[in-house]
Amino acid sequence: MSDAEKSGFISKLIGPKKRWRAYKARVKELPDNYRTAVEAIERYLMHFVPTDEDSSASMFEDLADLFERAATDRTPIREIVGQDPVEFAGAFAENYSEGGYVPARARKQLTDDIGRAAGIETGTEDKSV
Template identity: 55%
Template sequence: MAAEPTEPKSRYLHYLEAVTGPLEDKKRFRQYKARVKRLPGHYRIAAEALERYLMHFGPADGSGAMQMYEDLAELLERSAADGTPIRDVFGQDPVEFVEAFMANYPLGQYRRRERRRFTDAIARAAGEEPASSRSDDL
């Protein structure tokens, strides 16, 4: 059903991808899920919890999100192979870890920029100097 990279997509595939998103991203997501399924139990639980968090608060973009999920799988595969404890991977504050993890991806940077804009707007509304104009960083 999928067209070869060198041949043009059929009208049906164009319509299908317009409705469901790129088929390549769906294939990549299935591959990611298979990788997570092969992780040892506690790494798999951590991956599924992080994935659930990312589904709510992470990027909505298919290809950007897929790169993040693939990197997550690689991180946990390496950690499992090295025997790295979960707390050594995620630290004591998993939310801090995931926020820093997301910031490494383009849409994560977008979220950071929008947070700064929001914080600055509230500071201006309160008659304060915005944080972005001060030397300290958010």
Template identity: 50%
Template sequence: MTKNPLEVLTGALEDKKRYRAYKERAKNLPEEHRAVLAAVERYVLHCPSTPTDGGRAASLFEDLADLFEQAAADGTPVRSVVGEDPVEFVETFVATYSDGGWITAERRRLRESVDRVVAGDGR
């Protein structure tokens, strides 16, 4: 299937629609859940292991919305959702969706560069 020329420049329109739908869902959460989800979202967007593929990223945010909606419906406090260390929660959550992101490519590039230099092919 050929991509819409606009999608080549901006990414898949369907992924953008999914993200907008996630944002709407987040608005309907109780204040405490909404505020913590916003903080989690901000960290996810700055996390080096966040998926770079739009579809995976959309799935990650949809699943976060599911988790927080269910917690709100069950009356589960946000601390019980994210645990004592929210950073650990987010990094573990993101790792299940990650394609490695840019940092994986840079790690591979560094390893290959050092291997080439050590092997005498120092390009």
């Protein structure tokens, strides 16, 4: 393997990891309820992850952008994702990939997690789950 090939391989390997770490650091800085919502959507979106690493990184960076702006503007979570977070996440993912198979369990978990995050805002958090 030539030096140029090694360099290209290393940048492919490190580039996405660096972007992922930067994304995770941004999410960590969000207020608790927004972070909870982003992490729930992130878990769900893992079923849609594009094969193209750049598209995948862009999808998660755009998710962070959306929730950072919403936190700054104090936009309620339900105003962002609507009443059906599964529909929101599916539509969001369509911008980056063909989508994937999402098991019913993942859809239910996303709905429950967003309900919990939105409840934190309104003081009606469901702690039974």
